[in-house]
Amino acid sequence: YFSQLEGQIDDCECSVNTVDYFNNLKIYPRLNSLLLKDFFRFYRVNLERGCPFWPDFKRCTTEHCSVETCSEGQVPAGLSTEAKNGKESSAHKYLKEAQNEEDCDENHGGLGAVDRTLSEETKEEFEKWQKYDESQDNFCETEGESLTDVKYVDLHRNPERFTGYKGVSSHRVWKSIYQENCFKPDHEHGPFTTSKNLGELCLEKRAFFRAISGLHTSITVHLCATHYTPSKTGFGSGNWGLNVPEFLKRFSTDQTDGEGPDRLKNLYFVYLLELRALAKAALYIEAQSFYTGDDVEDAEVKSAVTELLSIIKSFPNHFKESVLFPGKDEETAKLKEEFRQHFINITRIMDCVGCDKCRLWGKLQTEGLGTALKILFSGKLDSDLKMPQLKKNSFHLTRKEIVALFNAFGRLSTSVYQLENFRKLIKS
Numbered sequence: 001y002f003s004q005l006e007g008q009i010d011d012c013e014c015s016v017n018t019v020d021y022f023n024n025l026k027i028y029p030r031l032n033s034l035l036l037k038d039f040f041r042f043y044r045v046n047l048e049r050g051c052p053f054w055p056d057f058k059r060c061t062t063e064h065c066s067v068e069t070c071s072e073g074q075v076p077a078g079l080s081t082e083a084k085n086g087k088e089s090s091a092h093k094y095l096k097e098a099q100n101e102e103d104c105d106e107n108h109g110g111l112g113a114v115d116r117t118l119s120e121e122t123k124e125e126f127e128k129w130q131k132y133d134e135s136q137d138n139f140c141e142t143e144g145e146s147l148t149d150v151k152y153v154d155l156h157r158n159p160e161r162f163t164g165y166k167g168v169s170s171h172r173v174w175k176s177i178y179q180e181n182c183f184k185p186d187h188e189h190g191p192f193t194t195s196k197n198l199g200e201l202c203l204e205k206r207a208f209f210r211a212i213s214g215l216h217t218s219i220t221v222h223l224c225a226t227h228y229t230p231s232k233t234g235f236g237s238g239n240w241g242l243n244v245p246e247f248l249k250r251f252s253t254d255q256t257d258g259e260g261p262d263r264l265k266n267l268y269f270v271y272l273l274e275l276r277a278l279a280k281a282a283l284y285i286e287a288q289s290f291y292t293g294d295d296v297e298d299a300e301v302k303s304a305v306t307e308l309l310s311i312i313k314s315f316p317n318h319f320k321e322s323v324l325f326p327g328k329d330e331e332t333a334k335l336k337e338e339f340r341q342h343f344i345n346i347t348r349i350m351d352c353v354g355c356d357k358c359r360l361w362g363k364l365q366t367e368g369l370g371t372a373l374k375i376l377f378s379g380k381l382d383s384d385l386k387m388p389q390l391k392k393n394s395f396h397l398t399r400k401e402i403v404a405l406f407n408a409f410g411r412l413s414t415s416v417y418q419l420e421n422f423r424k425l426i427k428s
């Protein structure tokens with residue numbers, strides 16, 4: 001099946017080999033070291049929202065599922081102060097121009113241009129509409145910002161890996177994602193949309209399925225690549241490493257009714273989608289200050305991000321988002337909104353994942369993918385990629401969205417890299 005994995009990536013103008021080469025040699029090593037930096041390592045998340053769909057939802061309490069949240073002293077000073085002041089909500093604040101505006105505001109007794117001309121009531125109304133307008137770009141629900149439930153998690157100390165979460169609970173989540181939230185050909189009554197009936201869907205609906213299936217593949221590759229084997233003697237802590245039989249069980253052609261190679265190809269599809277989103281938002285992202293309170297590290301991160309994004313921009317066969325939702329007609333707008341609502345629902349389902357560790361990474365990765373979709377399809381970055389235009393269009397990403405996007409892409413990049421390791425082991 002590794003030979004079946006070669007060649008063109010479905011619905012893209014790029015081959016598996018090109019991604020393997022580009023990722024494993026250029027992207028993966030750089031991204032991996034970047035994600036160890038404080039700015040990208042600390043993720044603010046609410047793991048206590050509870051499942052909105054199933055009243056019998058239960059949490060799994062095994063050791064591998066637990067998540068260690070940060071105490072106040074463990075979070076870099078710049079990040080925790082920023083969160084307390086509510087500044088995190090908009091990464092836009094970090095733009096140099098915006099900072100200048102804030103300086104100006106001080107000169108006018110703390111009131112900006114808009115504030116000075118509007119009455120309090122109109123201002124409130126304006127802010128409400130601005131928020132509403134921005135929420136229409138989003139492919140994820142914004143988390144309730146109640147300070148007691150939102151915690152920082154050090155992602156490095158809580159790695160995504162095998163947890164043992166399986167059975168009815170995890171199947172219910174995947175089933176709901178594929179059966180109720182992915183699009184299906186109208187007459188299809190089977191339990192899951194599969195690669196076999198995908199051809200009956202339009203490009204946009206196929207892309208939706210491929211992105212979700214690719215994310216599912218990535219999660220599976222991780223749990224096979226960092227799998228746990230208890231120690232034979234029953235003493236000691238056991239070993240974490242690549243588990244080839246587990247990988248074969250989940251991806252070989254004969255054990256997956258022929259679906260394995262297509263599922264692996266979907267990983268490459270979602271990789272290309274997020275890669276393109278990073279390239280498209282590169283100018284916006286490069287303009288952030290990556291503030292954590294440590295000037296030296298912040299400057300290092302900024303220059304490493306710029307270097308990484310310039311490599312990403314040089315990728316030869318980017319995903320072409322313009323072929324999706326091409327028309328300006330009502331029908332296309334309706335399809336796009338349906339696509340957005342389906343995806344938002346999937347981000348809600350993540351609160352129904354019974355294992356805390358899986359929920360953490362599920363939430364982060366769907367938020368990262370949602371951020372990529374926002375970059376590609378909100379339309380705010382299409383007209384011009386120059387800074388003044390960005391400001392005019394009020395395109396926003398929060399720090400949380402940027403952190404989620406980079407880490408989600410980091411997971412996909414690691415999965416592609418790990419496939420190479422499985423390939424070598426299986427061939428030898």
Ligand code: FAD
Pocket residue numbers: 160161162163164165166167170171173174192212213214216217219220223250263350353357358359361362
């Ligand atoms: P599952 O992976 O549960 O798949 C269910 C069904 O979906 C399969 O029978 C198949 O029909 C179909 N399917 C499988 N793969 C694909 C694909 N790529 N595309 C389309 N259809 C597919 N476990 C961990 O150990 N660590 C984790 O970090 C982790 N994170 C998770 C995050 C989420 C959001 C969820 C829902 C589960 C997570 N799990 C994790 C559990 C893991 O995904 C599996 O559910 C579990 O290992 C049981 O696997 P399974 O072989 O029964 O098939």
